[in-house]
Amino acid sequence: MSVYSSTVRQSRTFSVKLKNKVRFWAAYVPCDSQHKDAVQLTLEQIDVIRRLTEMYQPTLTLCTSSQDIRTAYEKNQLCSLIGVEGGHSLAGSLAVLRTLYHVGVRYLTLTSTCNTPWADCSHADMPGKKPEHGGLTNFGKVL
Numbered sequence: 001m002s003v004y005s006s007t008v009r010q011s012r013t014f015s016v017k018l019k020n021k022v023r024f025w026a027a028y029v030p031c032d033s034q035h036k037d038a039v040q041l042t043l044e045q046i047d048v049i050r051r052l053t054e055m056y057q058p059t060l061t062l063c064t065s066s067q068d069i070r071t072a073y074e075k076n077q078l079c080s081l082i083g084v085e086g087g088h089s090l091a092g093s094l095a096v097l098r099t100l101y102h103v104g105v106r107y108l109t110l111t112s113t114c115n116t117p118w119a120d121c122s123h124a125d126m127p128g129k130k131p132e133h134g135g136l137t138n139f140g141k142v143l
Contacts, residue, residue, distance in 0.1 A: 022079045025049040031114030034088035039096055042089040046082055046103055053080045064104050086112030110140060118143060
């Protein structure tokens with residue numbers, strides 16, 4: 001299937017993001033994977049993103065730097081960038097953070113919809129919820 005097929009063109013991804021020549025792919029795993037298999041699930045999502053990008057080359061290209069973005073633009077390619085939604089995907093490990101960078105991740109949200117051991121998510125301000133840390137912990141500031 002082409003990225004220009006009618007099915008893909010009707011998707012929100014195509015109509016909103018791809019027309020601008022840049023697409024941020026978000027690897028997200030549920031909060032209940034925290035302290036369990038969040039790292040594995042995140043890596044599996046990144047693997048899918050990378051394989052999709054490879055499948056649709058040269059239309060899509062993985063970009064990991066500003067130079068990659070410029071080159072893709074000059075070649076009229078759609079630039080794919082990878083992000084991770086939610087710091088729970090790190091399992092509290094700076095080594096995992098470095099590994100995610102090496103596999104192409106270029107942004108990470110510290111929290112998504114769940115607190116992490118180093119930061120409260122925005123849901124902590126909702127009725128019935130309580131902040132665990134009062135914002136960022138010292139480790140969260142280092143991260």
